Structure formats: C-alpha cells, structure tokens
Amino acid sequence: MGSHTITSRTPGVFYHRPSPDAEPYVTQGASVSEGDTVGLVEVMKTFHEVKADAAGTVSRFLVENEDEVTIGQDLVELET
Amino acid sequence: MTAARSGAELPPGRLQSVLVANRGEIALRVVRACRELGIRSVAVYSDADARAAHVRMADDAVHVGKSAASKSYLDEDKVLEAARSAGVDAVHPGYGFLSERPSFAAAVESAGLTFVGPPSSVIATMGDKAAARALARRAGVPVVPGSDEVASVDEAVAAAEDVGYPVLVKASAGGGGRGIRPAASADELRTVVAEAQREASSAFGSDKVYLERALQGPKHVEVQVLADTHGGVVHCYERECSLQRRRQKILEEAPAPGLDPSVRSSLCDAAVALAREVGYVGAGTVEFLVEGSGREAAFFFIEMNTRIQVEHPITEWVTGLDLVAEQLRVAGGAPLSVAQDDVVCRGAAIEFRVNAEDPDQDFLPSPGTVEALELPGGPGVRVDTALMAGDVVPPFYDSLVAKLAVWAPTREQALARGRRALAEYRVDGLPTTIGLHRRLLDHPAVVDGTYDITTLETWLAG
Numbered sequence: 286m287g288s289h290t291i292t293s294r295t296p297g298v299f300y301h302r303p304s305p306d307a308e309p310y311v312t313q314g315a316s317v318s319e320g321d322t323v324g325l326v327e328v329m330k331t332f333h334e335v336k337a338d339a340a341g342t343v344s345r346f347l348v349e350n351e352d353e354v355t356i357g358q359d360l361v362e363l364e365t
Numbered sequence: 366m367t368a369a370r371s372g373a374e375l376p377p378g379r380l381q382s383v384l385v386a387n388r389g390e391i392a393l394r395v396v397r398a399c400r401e402l403g404i405r406s407v408a409v410y411s412d413a414d415a416r417a418a419h420v421r422m423a424d425d426a427v428h429v430g431k432s433a434a435s436k437s438y439l440d441e442d443k444v445l446e447a448a449r450s451a452g453v454d455a456v457h458p459g460y461g462f463l464s465e466r467p468s469f470a471a472a473v474e475s476a477g478l479t480f481v482g483p484p485s486s487v488i489a490t491m492g493d494k495a496a497a498r499a500l501a502r503r504a505g506v507p508v509v510p511g512s513d514e515v516a517s518v519d520e521a522v523a524a525a526e527d528v529g530y531p532v533l534v535k536a537s538a539g540g541g542g543r544g545i546r547p548a549a550s551a552d553e554l555r556t557v558v559a560e561a562q563r564e565a566s567s568a569f570g571s572d573k574v575y576l577e578r579a580l581q582g583p584k585h586v587e588v589q590v591l592a593d594t595h596g597g598v599v600h601c602y603e604r605e606c607s608l609q610r611r612r613q614k615i616l617e618e619a620p621a622p623g624l625d626p627s628v629r630s631s632l633c634d635a636a637v638a639l640a641r642e643v644g645y646v647g648a649g650t651v652e653f654l655v656e657g658s659g660r661e662a663a664f665f666f667i668e669m670n671t672r673i674q675v676e677h678p679i680t681e682w683v684t685g686l687d688l689v690a691e692q693l694r695v696a697g698g699a700p701l702s703v704a705q706d707d708v709v710c711r712g713a714a715i716e717f718r719v720n721a722e723d724p725d726q727d728f729l730p731s732p733g734t735v736e737a738l739e740l741p742g743g744p745g746v747r748v749d750t751a752l753m754a755g756d757v758v759p760p761f762y763d764s765l766v767a768k769l770a771v772w773a774p775t776r777e778q779a780l781a782r783g784r785r786a787l788a789e790y791r792v793d794g795l796p797t798t799i800g801l802h803r804r805l806l807d808h809p810a811v812v813d814g815t816y817d818i819t820t821l822e823t824w825l826a827g
Contacts, residue, residue, distance in 0.1 A: 295730070295760065296732055296759075296760040296761040297591075297761070298433045298761065322422065323646055328455045328730045328732065329721070329730035329760060329761075329762065329763060329764040330762070330763055330764070351433060351435075351436075353431070353432050353433060353761075
C-alpha cells in the first residue's frame, strides 16, 4: 500500500462540497477512481473541480473546507 | 426616502466621513472622490489586502477578516461593525460585494447610518425579476414580450401564439443564463418545454417555466440615471455594452454608435420614468436590449443595477460629471448639481476592461505578482486601477484589475486613441486582456459600431 497526494492546480479557496448545502464530494474512507471530483477551488469568482489523479481510498483531508490554498498545495491524501 | 426633511430645514448637504466597503479600483475611486469633497474616507481590508492601494490612500482603514471574500468584504456584520468602530456617518458599497443586498442596506439604515445608494426597499424591488418587470410596465416602459408561467406543453403552445416565435423557454427559478432553451416553432416548442420542465425540476427544484420572445441580434444599451431626495431625476445618456463574454462586459462605449436620436431620446426618457416610478435615489443604471436599427429600433427593459457601475468612467468622460461625487452629494441630502438641460453628451469614450485572465487559455483567471507596469498616458486617457508595480493580484476576488478609458471628439478618433493607449500599456508578470483589446479594435463590427451581444463570443470561437 502506498500513498498519493492530490494537489491544487490554482491558488484560491478550497471547498469539500459543490455548494454550501450539498453533501461533500468524498469523505474519509471513500474509494475514488482516477478522474473523480474530490473538491472545488474557487479562484477569482470561478470554480474549478479538483480531480483525483490516481485511484485509491481517501485517508485524510489536508485542508479544511473554505481554507485558503496556494498553487501546488497538498489537498487530499489517498491510500493507493 | 428621507421623508422627515422638509424644504425649509435642509441639512448642510455634506457627509463628514464615509466607510468605503469595497476594494480594488472602485474603492480607490470612492476614496479619491471623498478626498476632493473634504470627506474623511475609511477603507476596509482583508488579510490579503493589508498593503493594498485603497488602504494606503484612505484616511483610515479597518481590518474586516480573512482573505476569502465571504469572510471579509461579503460579511455584512463585520463590515457594519467596521462602520460603527470607525465612527463614520455613511457607507459607500461600490459595486459587487454587498452593493445590491437589500439586507445590508437595511442594516446600515437601522444602524442610523446613511447608505450611499437607494433605499433598501428599492434595491429589493429591482432585485426581484418579476417585481422589476411589473414596475417597468406600470411606468410605461416596454419589457421583452413574454408569458406568465406555463403549467403544460399545450399551455406553452397557446402562450407562444401571443409572444411570437422564436421564443426562449426559461426556468422561473433559473438565473445567470442557466435553464434557457430556444424554440423556433410550435413543434420544436413541444419538445423543448417538456425537456425544460424536466431539467428545471432537477436543477432548481421547481418545474415552472415561462416564455420570452427571442430577440434577433440585440444590442445591450444601458442608461445612467441620477436621482436626489428632492424629486430631481436626470439621465446621463447611454452606454453601449454589447461586447460580452459569458454575460461579462469587456469593452463599453458612450454614446451608443448608430443609435437613432429619436430612439435615444425615448430610451433615456424611459429610464427616467422607471427611476421616478420606483422612487430611486443616487446613481443607477437601467439596462435595455435594443433590436433592429434606425428609427425602427425597439428597446426592452431587462434590469436595473442599483449602484455605481464598473463602466461609469465613460459617462463621466462624455458628460463631464463626477458620478461618485454626485452619489456622495445626494447621500448627504443635497440636490443634484445639475438639471437635465445641463447634462450634455460630448465626443466619444471607450472603456477597456483589463482583467487578470489569459485569453489564450479560455480566460483562465491568472492571479500573480505584477513585476513591471507601464501605464498609458497623454491626452484623453484615464486609467482607474489600484494595481501598482510589485503588487500581488490575490486569487480571492474579481479578476478586474484596471480600466482604461479614452475620450476624443469623434468615435473614429477615440478608436485611434484607444489603439495608441493600448500599445503603451504594459503589464509584466501575469497575463491580462490588454492584447485581446488590441486585436478586438481591428474587428470590422467594432470599427463600424455594428456589433451586437453575439459578436464577441462568435469571434472568440472562430
């Protein structure tokens, strides 16, 4: 078992869910396939989906919902 | 409305201090107007903006929260608390952020402060699509022909006979261009309405749809109005704003090229009638779609923006008015500085929006650091920006970083001046829309002023 970290391609604000009232895209322990959406980054009032670039199980979130993130920052850790 | 004031006991007509509840170029614009009027200005700022120009140039500044807009500039309680702690007597909301939130204007009013804008009830009315449309009808202002909500396919087909084809099927709960489908005939409409009801039901939780006539190649033309608390209402002529991408304006000009003088006159009168009907106060913009050309052109009300507009500098160029100063005068209880006959439209002005976006990468937002900056200058050139060399463009806010506005005696000269100023403009460190504007000024429909709301997107797709 290895681990893989999904990083942010843009600076901005990270969200766990598509809208404030919606369910989170994924939760800890969820299994994801490559290309699945695991979060959202808002940059200059536009929203960009964060896609898993590997398959695995979500072991933990490295940033909280609504946290500010920088380009390249670690967002989600997967067990692969 | 300030009903308690009678003509005999007018206040001095002057605010003492204003909280500027915004950031970037518009915050700086308001700070500058305050300075010229002898009003103390107090800026607000987030973590990301601690060293921003609007903070440096205001008389005072209050920190309102973290960098995310929702935790600072969009937080009504924090902004109101900043106003209280700074001891100001008014709040200027700028555009965007809290400027068109009736709840914020009402909270400012309840706190005994002056909101630099119309009463909260007016913001609420004009922010409600159906209420604004009904009000326009009462004021005798044409609206885009449309139906009430239709409950079935048969009802939709019957309603379309009155509205006239082609129609747009719109979800009542939709907005921002979502949930809109065209239909050119009754057959097509039957399919489209069924689809639209299904989509609206899943997307918006309501399957209610209505019909609107699909205008052919319309232009977006808007009229600037100013109103005071003494019954004074004037228009400041129109702006042509059809060059849009995804409903975001990119280039605007005043006056609207090719607009027939009799149509212009009716359009401006309609905007004044609407402002009077709703009891408007301050600076506002009435937006219309114009279909057809010459004396036969027809115009239809779409919405009113109850705030200062991004593109206000071009109106200031052609009229010589200071719209932000008029807002502050009116908020202090003074009458407008002009009557309608004093407002004259002279020459031609064009505004180019400089956004931190990469036109070569589908307008990807491009926050970053400005390594070097050379601003255009010379005759007839105005740059509104809060961006200085070395500044960081944060990822948290709108991508607009500057506005270049040029004026010249004729439209042809204004185009030449625009080309010249854009050639002088240099921003190093992040991509912007400056290069796009240079190319856009060679587009034949821009050169001859015949562009409409489809022109920019068609050109970008080509």
